[in-house]
Amino acid sequence: MANSTTEKATDKTKPAPAEAVNMMSVLAPALGWLIPGAGHVIQKRWIRGLLLFVSIVTLFVLGLAMQGRIYKANGGDILDMLGFIGDAGAGALYIVTLAADWGQGAIAFATADYGTKFMIVAGLLNFIAVADAYHIAIGKKQ
Amino acid sequence: MTITLNHFSAATVFALFASIVFGITHRETTREMVRYGLYCFVMFLGGVLVAGWAMWLVRR
Numbered sequence: 001m002a003n004s005t006t007e008k009a010t011d012k013t014k015p016a017p018a019e020a021v022n023m024m025s026v027l028a029p030a031l032g033w034l035i036p037g038a039g040h041v042i043q044k045r046w047i048r049g050l051l052l053f054v055s056i057v058t059l060f061v062l063g064l065a066m067q068g069r070i071y072k073a074n075g076g077d078i079l080d081m082l083g084f085i086g087d088a089g090a091g092a093l094y095i096v097t098l099a100a101d102w103g104q105g106a107i108a109f110a111t112a113d114y115g116t117k118f119m120i121v122a123g124l125l126n127f128i129a130v131a132d133a134y135h136i137a138i139g140k141k142q
Numbered sequence: 143m144t145i146t147l148n149h150f151s152a153a154t155v156f157a158l159f160a161s162i163v164f165g166i167t168h169r170e171t172t173r174e175m176v177r178y179g180l181y182c183f184v185m186f187l188g189g190v191l192v193a194g195w196a197m198w199l200v201r202r
């Protein structure tokens with residue numbers, strides 16, 4: 001009797017088993033960061049992946065077309081660093097933009113500031129998509 | 143190529159794409175995703191309109 005009570009008590013305090021780290025739980029977030037939505041596509045969530053891709057890429061490209069500014073790693077200022085973190089979330093889009101020397105920002109356009117924010121938000125939304133792809137990979141989400 | 147959007151159209155585009163991502167990532171079933179996405183979209187645009195009118199009132 002005493003034993004069964006102790007057993008029940010230990011069951012409650014026992015930590016939940018760690019989620020299995022499989023190949024997909026590493027691959028999906030990595031690919032999802034590089035290409036928005038790809039983390040969902042490789043897990044056969046075609047429509048979700050496509051919608052994420054279209055949303056994030058459109059937001060980023062619109063930001064560029066609005067003459068938005070891209071942040072670099074060595075900004076110095078704390079806000080520049082935060083901007084860099086946001087931009088870097090866009091993965092390949094950010095890398096290509098840097099490599100092509102786009103996103104210099106045009107002060108002449110009043111909408112350029114909107115564009116800068118569009119690109120940062122696109123990167124931040126991709127971080128959320130990456131987390132979602134990971135949750136699907138470990139079975140926490142369908 | 144340069145695209146020039148006014149404040150409201152920029153906010154609408156932003157709300158649309160952010161809502162799609164929020165809907166997909168924050169809910170489990172397709173139905174819930176659509177409902178939550180629509181909810182976010184309405185809240186984004188509603189917030190823009192409320193803030194716009196509030197600023198108009200403050201300015202007067």
